Amino acid sequence: MAAPRAAALGPEPGSSTQTSHRLLAYSDALLSIIATVMILPVAHTKIHPDQKLGESVQQLLLAKIAVYLMTFLIVTVAWAAHVRLFQVIEHIDDVLALLNLACMMIITFLPYTFSLMASFPGIPFGIFLFSVCAVVIGLIQAVIVAYGFYHPHLLNQQIQESENQNFYKRHILKIILRGPVLCFLAAIFSFFFIPLSYVLLGLVIVFPHLTRVITWCKNKVLGRRGEEEEHHSLETFTFYLSEPLSKERVEAFSDGVYAIVATLLILDICEDNVPDPREVEEKFHGSLLEALSEYGPNYLAYFGSFVTIGLLWFVHHSLFLYVTKATRLMGLLNILSLAFIGGLPLAYQLTSEFAEKSHNEIEAIQVSCVITFFASIFQFAIWTTALLNEEETLHPFARYGGKEHAFMFAKLALYPCVSLGAFFLTCLLSEFSTAIFHLMQIVIPFAFLALRIFVRISLTAIK
Amino acid sequence: MAAPRAAALGPEPGSSTQTSHRLLAYSDALLSIIATVMILPVAHTKIHPDQKLGESVQQLLLAKIAVYLMTFLIVTVAWAAHVRLFQVIEHIDDVLALLNLACMMIITFLPYTFSLMASFPGIPFGIFLFSVCAVVIGLIQAVIVAYGFYHPHLLNQQIQESENQNFYKRHILKIILRGPVLCFLAAIFSFFFIPLSYVLLGLVIVFPHLTRVITWCKNKVLGRRGEEEEHHSLETFTFYLSEPLSKERVEAFSDGVYAIVATLLILDICEDNVPDPREVEEKFHGSLLEALSEYGPNYLAYFGSFVTIGLLWFVHHSLFLYVTKATRLMGLLNILSLAFIGGLPLAYQLTSEFAEKSHNEIEAIQVSCVITFFASIFQFAIWTTALLNEEETLHPFARYGGKEHAFMFAKLALYPCVSLGAFFLTCLLSEFSTAIFHLMQIVIPFAFLALRIFVRISLTAIK
Numbered sequence: 001m002a003a004p005r006a007a008a009l010g011p012e013p014g015s016s017t018q019t020s021h022r023l024l025a026y027s028d029a030l031l032s033i034i035a036t037v038m039i040l041p042v043a044h045t046k047i048h049p050d051q052k053l054g055e056s057v058q059q060l061l062l063a064k065i066a067v068y069l070m071t072f073l074i075v076t077v078a079w080a081a082h083v084r085l086f087q088v089i090e091h092i093d094d095v096l097a098l099l100n101l102a103c104m105m106i107i108t109f110l111p112y113t114f115s116l117m118a119s120f121p122g123i124p125f126g127i128f129l130f131s132v133c134a135v136v137i138g139l140i141q142a143v144i145v146a147y148g149f150y151h152p153h154l155l156n157q158q159i160q161e162s163e164n165q166n167f168y169k170r171h172i173l174k175i176i177l178r179g180p181v182l183c184f185l186a187a188i189f190s191f192f193f194i195p196l197s198y199v200l201l202g203l204v205i206v207f208p209h210l211t212r213v214i215t216w217c218k219n220k221v222l223g224r225r226g227e228e229e230e231h232h233s234l235e236t237f238t239f240y241l242s243e244p245l246s247k248e249r250v251e252a253f254s255d256g257v258y259a260i261v262a263t264l265l266i267l268d269i270c271e272d273n274v275p276d277p278r279e280v281e282e283k284f285h286g287s288l289l290e291a292l293s294e295y296g297p298n299y300l301a302y303f304g305s306f307v308t309i310g311l312l313w314f315v316h317h318s319l320f321l322y323v324t325k326a327t328r329l330m331g332l333l334n335i336l337s338l339a340f341i342g343g344l345p346l347a348y349q350l351t352s353e354f355a356e357k358s359h360n361e362i363e364a365i366q367v368s369c370v371i372t373f374f375a376s377i378f379q380f381a382i383w384t385t386a387l388l389n390e391e392e393t394l395h396p397f398a399r400y401g402g403k404e405h406a407f408m409f410a411k412l413a414l415y416p417c418v419s420l421g422a423f424f425l426t427c428l429l430s431e432f433s434t435a436i437f438h439l440m441q442i443v444i445p446f447a448f449l450a451l452r453i454f455v456r457i458s459l460t461a462i463k
Numbered sequence: 464m465a466a467p468r469a470a471a472l473g474p475e476p477g478s479s480t481q482t483s484h485r486l487l488a489y490s491d492a493l494l495s496i497i498a499t500v501m502i503l504p505v506a507h508t509k510i511h512p513d514q515k516l517g518e519s520v521q522q523l524l525l526a527k528i529a530v531y532l533m534t535f536l537i538v539t540v541a542w543a544a545h546v547r548l549f550q551v552i553e554h555i556d557d558v559l560a561l562l563n564l565a566c567m568m569i570i571t572f573l574p575y576t577f578s579l580m581a582s583f584p585g586i587p588f589g590i591f592l593f594s595v596c597a598v599v600i601g602l603i604q605a606v607i608v609a610y611g612f613y614h615p616h617l618l619n620q621q622i623q624e625s626e627n628q629n630f631y632k633r634h635i636l637k638i639i640l641r642g643p644v645l646c647f648l649a650a651i652f653s654f655f656f657i658p659l660s661y662v663l664l665g666l667v668i669v670f671p672h673l674t675r676v677i678t679w680c681k682n683k684v685l686g687r688r689g690e691e692e693e694h695h696s697l698e699t700f701t702f703y704l705s706e707p708l709s710k711e712r713v714e715a716f717s718d719g720v721y722a723i724v725a726t727l728l729i730l731d732i733c734e735d736n737v738p739d740p741r742e743v744e745e746k747f748h749g750s751l752l753e754a755l756s757e758y759g760p761n762y763l764a765y766f767g768s769f770v771t772i773g774l775l776w777f778v779h780h781s782l783f784l785y786v787t788k789a790t791r792l793m794g795l796l797n798i799l800s801l802a803f804i805g806g807l808p809l810a811y812q813l814t815s816e817f818a819e820k821s822h823n824e825i826e827a828i829q830v831s832c833v834i835t836f837f838a839s840i841f842q843f844a845i846w847t848t849a850l851l852n853e854e855e856t857l858h859p860f861a862r863y864g865g866k867e868h869a870f871m872f873a874k875l876a877l878y879p880c881v882s883l884g885a886f887f888l889t890c891l892l893s894e895f896s897t898a899i900f901h902l903m904q905i906v907i908p909f910a911f912l913a914l915r916i917f918v919r920i921s922l923t924a925i926k
Contacts, residue, residue, distance in 0.1 A: 023780070026780075030722050037726070041733065044734065094777075094915055095912065097777055116751070123749070125752050251485060266497070266572070267503060270501060271504050274582050288589060317489075320485075445561060449561070
């Protein structure tokens with residue numbers, strides 16, 4: 001037990017140096033909660049049962065959903081920058097741990113300032129607040145980098161041994177401060193000319209991808225590839241799409257999102273659906289069972305969303321068991337999948353709120369199907385992207401012709417197929433839409449087990 | 464990259480066997496969220512500003528706080544059983560992953576059924592529901608054990624090689640099913656004689672500790688120790704207080720609790736404190752800054768609680784860096800510390816809700832100090848417990864006379880001292896209580912850095 005512990009204390013055991021593992025796990029947990037927080041105002045929007053959901057969705061929810069999606073993307077951009085940063089700085093000490101906590105505190109404030117900005121698009125102060133948050137985050141990260149390079153034993157082994165430490169330092173600082181400088185300009189311009197501020201803030205998200213596309217095009221036109229790219233691949237801290245992200249952190253961040261999303265509905269149920277003792281006495285003549293049966297749809301919504309999210313986690317887990325390297329494109333697809341998963345509790349809550357067989361209910365069920373479809377199809381896209389470069393990104397068993405290839409394909413294809421099927425069935429047989437939907441929820445867990453048996457039998461039959 | 468991956472796929476790479484690492488991390492995340500969920504009804508209790516907090520606390524909050532604490536303990540009992548279970552079963556396959564998800568789903572329902580039981584102590588159906596949940600959880604865990612022993616390659620290496628597999632199986636099943644059998648009886652008796660049900664349910668929590676104390680007393684009286692205890696220590700799956708828990712899982716569970724508690728207030732702020740554009744236009748003449756200044760106390764409460772929880776996490780992280788083994792007693796102390804940490808957002812929210820210098824505000828601040836004190840003193844207790852058996856539980860640097868011993872002591876003593884000091888200061892100088900409290904919040908992060916420098920200087924001075 002003592003040996004691995006000593007190793008875990010870092011390159012200089014006994015000094016204050018520590019591995020960053022637990023700090024990063026904690027940061028991932030915080031960031032995944034923050035990324036999904038803006039779904040709450042969407043889920044808690046009260047829709048009057050008499051209103052038609054079609055209009056309500058368009059008017060009430062659309063703005064909030066947009067805020068949720070944008071916040072999710074912004075926090076994941078901050079998360080990706082955090083991943084890159086701690087790929088350079090591999091060991092921490094007390095100062096870095098405290099600096100990181102300060103950085104986290106400001107990041108957790110981003111969703112709030114963003115929703116202020118979205119609610120008051122014409123008021124400079126909203127833009128100013130958001131930009132200032134982003135600038136402060138950038139400054140703290142710059143201090144972390146400076147501190148790391150001042151204490152080189154904290155750095156990545158490769159950079160530690162490199163002779164060009166100063167080159168790396170300048171390069172990393174340039175990338176980290178690019179966004180905050182744009183935000184700083186946005187903060188200043190917010191008081192003079194607001195549209196320019198929005199353009200500048202938009203640039204922050206688009207810029208890394210833009211430069212990537214431009215260099216890719218340039219290389220394509222000029223025909224230079226091998227030498228140049230190999231040079232680039234040494235600089236671990238860039239934004240290029242094909243570079244690997246830390247697989248552990250992608251998993252940890254995804255786990256956090258799945259866990260918080262799976263429990264979002266139970267938080268509401270625990271708070272709102274404990275009946276009042278007096279009401280039970282008066283209205284239901286003391287029968288708790290009758291009082292609880294009123295909340296039936298809520299329980300159904302909870303079990304439905306927990307099962308769906310649990311199984312999508314299960315598919316994700318199965319997939320990443322065979323992924324050896326997560327490229328940036330795979331990371332992007334994963335984040336898009338997670339963004340849709342964040343919408344699932346909302347969709348299920350909608351299905352529980354309407355009286356049976358109303359027009360609204362069918363629409364709510366269809367929205368649930370669409371969200372499930374997109375969440376699962378992006379998971380499928382991660383796999384196909386991995387297959388394109390399977391030598392590097394996949395375990396041999398999951399590649400074409402591998403032992404687990406067919407089973408993985410079936411697992412990943414199950415949810416897109418079922419949700420698409422359920423969607424079209426509700427269109428055709430609108431009277432039975434609720435029954436179809438609940439049947440889908442109940443059948444799918446068994447389908448996974450049946451799939452395993454089916455694939456095994458067919459594989460042995462082929463042999 | 465391929466080598467560690469292949470290893471991670473378990474003892475038979477290519478088969479469906481997988482390491483349980485990620486499944487357990489996901490379970491820990493779910494369980495930690497569920498353990499803290501019942502703090503929400505406490506935190507959202509509306510207290511009228513004119514009411515005296517002293518009475519309100521006693522009447523309104525006390526029942527809810529009791530429910531929160533009991534739920535926390537019940538979920539942590541379920542968590543501890545889960546840890547034990549997956550110390551026996553070290554590898555998983557698809558069936559076990561799905562069974563575990565089913566188990567998680569029922570566990571997430573425990574807080575709700577418990578609060579039903581607490582709201583309707585005299586109605587059989589509440590007790591019945593809670594007991595049924597507990598029975599179902601026990602049954603699923605029994606199925607997991609049976610499945611694991613039917614596929615021995617999934618088991619712990621030690622048990623796999625043992626000749627007494629059947630003995631282990633019976634022993635584990637006995638321990639797992641003891642609780643559910645008591646709950647089953649409680650469910651039946653709930654319809655005949657309710658008090659007996661409560662006694663039976665109480666037994667479930669007390670039983671493991673009771674048997675431990677009884678065997679300890681028996682050994683003390685009869686004088687048998689060495690041989691007997693060594694024999695017991697081979698049976699990894701028991702409830703004895705001195706046996707090690709998986710340190711990784713203690714850390715993961717704690718991280719989850721710290722992360723969800725740190726972000727609880729921002730969830731509320733994001734949802735409730737975005738001002739309505741129309742209101743800003745009418746009431747504040749379009750000035751966003753003025754509208755936001757109304758929420759000032761909320762921001763202060765958020766930053767205060769984030770800083771305190773962040774730093775308590777930091778202390779926990781520093782401590783567990785030097786802990787090599789977590790005994791059951793240390794686990795228990797850790798859980799008590801976490802239970803108080805769950806109360807922090809509530810305390811901070813109380814401080815933000817009252818007008819300045821009212822009697823209520825001083826009481827709210829004192830409650831905050833008391834909660835902080837208990838959360839940190841239990842952390843200190845973990846350390847002292849570890850020191851009692853330092854050869855086994857602590858890294859050499861943290862033991863008596865170790866390089867980091869003095870610094871660790873100072874780190875752990877900081878919060879108990881400061882919170883106790885703040886408490887007595889607010890008693891003496893009640894007029895300045897708010898100022899004292901905010902000063903405490905701002906000074907502490909710098910105190911940690913100053914501490915590091917101070918300890919270093921004094922150590923070199925001694926030499």
